[in-house]
Amino acid sequence: xxxxDVVVIGAGLGGLSAAALLAKSGFKVLICxxxxxxxxxxxxxxxxxxxxxxxxxxxxxxxTIDDLFSRLGKRTSDYMEMIRIDPIYAFxxxxxxxxxxxxxxxxxxxxxxxxxxxxxKAWDRFSKxxxxxxxxxxGAVMSTPMQGLLDATRITLSNPKFLRYMRYMVQSFESTLCxxxxxxxxxxxxxxxxxxxxxxxxxxPGYAAFLAYSEHEGIFYPRGGMISxxxxxxxxxxxxxxxxxxxxxxxxxxxxxxxxIGVELADGTQIRSRIVLSxxxxxxxxxxxxxxxxxxxxxxxxxxxxxxxxxxxxIMLGLDQAPDLQAHHTICYGTMEExxxxxxxxxxxxxxxxxxMMIICWPTHADPSLAPExxxxxNIVTLAPYRLAEGSWDQLKERYLDIMLxxxxxxxxxxxxxxxxxxxxxxxxxxxxxxxHPQGAVYGLNNDLFxxxxxRPGLRSRVIQGLYLAGASTHFGGGVPTTxxxxxxxxxxxxxxxx
Numbered sequence: 001x002x003x004x005d006v007v008v009i010g011a012g013l014g015g016l017s018a019a020a021l022l023a024k025s026g027f028k029v030l031i032c033x034x035x036x037x038x039x040x041x042x043x044x045x046x047x048x049x050x051x052x053x054x055x056x057x058x059x060x061x062x063x064t065i066d067d068l069f070s071r072l073g074k075r076t077s078d079y080m081e082m083i084r085i086d087p088i089y090a091f092x093x094x095x096x097x098x099x100x101x102x103x104x105x106x107x108x109x110x111x112x113x114x115x116x117x118x119x120x121k122a123w124d125r126f127s128k129x130x131x132x133x134x135x136x137x138x139g140a141v142m143s144t145p146m147q148g149l150l151d152a153t154r155i156t157l158s159n160p161k162f163l164r165y166m167r168y169m170v171q172s173f174e175s176t177l178c179x180x181x182x183x184x185x186x187x188x189x190x191x192x193x194x195x196x197x198x199x200x201x202x203x204x205p206g207y208a209a210f211l212a213y214s215e216h217e218g219i220f221y222p223r224g225g226m227i228s229x230x231x232x233x234x235x236x237x238x239x240x241x242x243x244x245x246x247x248x249x250x251x252x253x254x255x256x257x258x259x260x261i262g263v264e265l266a267d268g269t270q271i272r273s274r275i276v277l278s279x280x281x282x283x284x285x286x287x288x289x290x291x292x293x294x295x296x297x298x299x300x301x302x303x304x305x306x307x308x309x310x311x312x313x314x315i316m317l318g319l320d321q322a323p324d325l326q327a328h329h330t331i332c333y334g335t336m337e338e339x340x341x342x343x344x345x346x347x348x349x350x351x352x353x354x355x356x357m358m359i360i361c362w363p364t365h366a367d368p369s370l371a372p373e374x375x376x377x378x379n380i381v382t383l384a385p386y387r388l389a390e391g392s393w394d395q396l397k398e399r400y401l402d403i404m405l406x407x408x409x410x411x412x413x414x415x416x417x418x419x420x421x422x423x424x425x426x427x428x429x430x431x432x433x434x435x436x437h438p439q440g441a442v443y444g445l446n447n448d449l450f451x452x453x454x455x456r457p458g459l460r461s462r463v464i465q466g467l468y469l470a471g472a473s474t475h476f477g478g479g480v481p482t483t484x485x486x487x488x489x490x491x492x493x494x495x496x497x498x499x
Contacts, residue, residue, distance in 0.1 A: 004030045004243075006494070007263050007273040009250045009289070011038030013480060014470030015279025016233040017068050017487025018494070023240035024072050025495055030271065031237075032248040032263065034436055037227065038234060040279070040471070041312075041435070041442050042480055044225030048422045050377045051370040052316040053226040054435075055442050056480050057361040057379060058085065058329065060211065061134070062220050064481035065229070068488060072236055079232035082220040083366045090327035091189055092412045094334050094356075100326055101189070105216050116183035126180045130213025133165045144489060170449060171206035173199075174336065184335050191336045192359065195383060196479065198309040198443040200343035201336055205449050221328060221366045229480065249436075253278075253289045253467065260466040263289075275466050275494060281437060281444055282457040282473035283308065290464060299463045306451060309478060310347065311428030311440030315380040315404055318422035322376055323362060324414055330360040332412045342383050350389035352400055355407020358382040360414070375421065380404055386428040386439040393427040401425050443478030444471060452477060459490040460497070468494060 006022055008015045011033035023029045037043055041055030059065070062082060069076045076082065087100040099115075101108045105127050113120035168176055173194040181187050190212040194204035222228035234244065249266040253276055262272040278285045286295060286303045295303075333339065338356050346353050361379040364371045371377045382404065388396065401423060408414050428440025445451055456474050461467035470486045472478035 002272045002274050003262070004028045004271065004273040005498075006030070006275040006277055007032065007271055008277045008279060009253075009263065009285070010034070010040065010279035010471070011230065011234070011244060011246075012040030012279045012471050012483060013042055013230060013233070014472070014474075014483040014487040014490075015277060016230055016237060017484045018277055018279075018468075018470050018491040019242055019487075020068075020072060020233055020237040020240060021488065021491035022494060023237055023242035025491075025499070027275075027494075027498075029237075029242045030273070031242065031244040032250050032265065032271075033244060033246050034249045035434070036246050038244070038246070039227050039230035041437075041478070042226050042229055042483075044227035047316065047424055048318060049372045050316070050318040050375070050422065051225045051363075052314075052377055052424070053361070053363060053379060054314075054426070055312060056226050057221075057359075057363070057381070059220045059222065059229070059480050060215055061481040062218065064484050064488075068233070068484055069236070071488065072240075074236060076232075079235055080228045081223040083223055085219045085221055085328045085366060087327045088215045088219055088329070089189075090325060090330040092330060092332045092414065093185070094411050096413055097185075098326070103216055103218060108216065112186055115185050116181075119181045119183050119186045122180045122182070126210075127213050127216070130210035133168065133207065133210050134214045134217075165207070168206040168209070169452075172202055173197075173204035173206055173209045174201035174340075176206035176209040177201065177336075188333050188336045188339065189331070191339050192331050192333065192357070194339070195310075197447045198478065199446070199448060200340045202340045203343070203448055205447070205452060221363065223367050223369070225363065225367070225370055250280075250289060252291065253285075253464070255290070255294055255464070258294065258464050260461075260464050275468065275498065277468045277470060277490065277494070279469075279471040280473075281308065281441065282306070282469060283445070284436070284438055285469070285473075286457075290467070295463060303457070306457075307446040308437075308439050308441035309443035309446050309472070310383060311386050311431060312381060312442040313384045313400065313428055313431075313440075314426045315401060316424045316426065317378040317380070317416065317420050318371065319376045319378060319416065319419045320421050321374070321419050322365075323360075323378060323416060323419075325360065325362050325365070328362055328365050330362070330414075331357075332360065332408070332414075333357045347383050347385045350385045350387050352388065352396065352403060353382050353384050355382065355404050355411060358404065358407070360408070378416070380408065384428065386432075393429040397425045397427055400427070442472075444473035445477075447477045459486065460493050
């Protein structure tokens with residue numbers, strides 16, 4: 001006799017979204033969450049009176065959240081307040097140049113025209129292509145199952161426009177941008193988004209280049225911090241009769257042959273279910289919780305072939321006054337080549353970065369309640385390796401803080417040190433310990449061409465009956481809208497299989 005219809009491993013956005021939809025459809029659902037708050041890489045925590053975000057810092061393509069709540073018969077606004085962010089980005093170059101990109105596309109065109117008149121015309125073409133590519137092609141498949149070649153063929157045939165944009169799946173992010181824009185400053189200003197997929201411009205799939213357009217459809221920040229998104233979904237999940245156990249770490253998936261029949265917790269408790277839905281890293285799921293001994297050789301080789309995604313070390317600062325910034329996100333950068341160099345010359349070689357590029361997130365710009373009155377919260381995010389060529393993260397945490405603050409002040413002329421009242425560094429090792437993400441991976445698995453869409457681990461397991469996946473490790477990858485999309489997609493598959 002099963003205790004539940006569905007046991008969900010992990011309360012990330014994918015697992016929460018699927019759980020809410022399944023509970024609404026009448027399934028008896030339990031979520032087992034390792035931490036005390038959930039949300040995975042879309043969460044927040046309090047430190048000395050300041051609220052800092054973990055991982056995600058903004059919401060793009062927020063219509064995915066609206067789609068989820070609509071499917072649940074509710075309105076997003078009843079469960080969370082989304083603050084519209086404008087401008088999208090501020091930019092600071094090493095030469096001291098500053099400018100911003102507003103949400104309004106015509107206003108952004110005027111900014112680009114001051115940098116390069118030719119690229120202002122290219123912006124018109126880029127926006128037109130991006131609008132259709134995101135809204136009618138790539139965005140449309142975000143919450144659509146992509147289990148294999150058959151699904152991909154069906155989706156392509158049902159939307160002839162898909163073929164028109166397939167070249168952006170096989171082109172790189174860099175080549176896509178360069179096919180539109182010629183000025184180095186303009187190219188670089190739209191290159192940081194490649195790291196939202198977890199790869200440098202040279203390796204990131206070309207479709208991601210249109211994130212630079214999608215943000216002009218509107219970007220948002222949830223009042224109360226990024227944790228307000230999973231908290232809102234969790235509230236609706238409970239209203240539908242769902243149950244969650246925080247502080248419950250799943251040790252293994254229970255099997256009968258190659259059929260999932262429940263989970264065993266770290267304390268030895270066994271929970272039986274018809275369905276197991278995993279929202280954790282797919283490599284951890286298959287190689288540790290299912291176990292190599294329960295997998296065929298081809299499946300072991302397949303899951304081992306995936307690389308985990310980049311980590312995302314973060315520096316959290318509490319300041320005694322507003323920083324000299326102009327937007328929720330400030331991108332400090334040099335050239336596209338330097339963004340590639342950060343990956344190939346530092347990340348891949350195990351070296352600490354020198355601060356040549358970074359994003360500074362200023363959440364109290366949108367929501368002052370995240371800090372004591374008159375004070376501000378700031379996150380500095382860059383790329384750094386999990387394995388260091390010399391030393392360990394525990395040894396070099398303070399050195400990393402000094403390197404990044406030096407870069408902010410000496411390279412980009414933003415003075416912070418004299419106004420810091422508290423500082424906390426979250427390294428890749430800290431992410432791994434706290435969230436059980438292998439190597440601190442924030443996007444689950446690498447998302448290059450051969451690890452995207454139908455090439456990622458399937459929403460329905462190909463080797464274990466009754467086992468399903470959601471979240472960053474499966475279709476369509478890491479990020480707020482994409483992981484919610486995975487939850488929508490997998491819940492549809494489960495309802496079809498068991499409804």
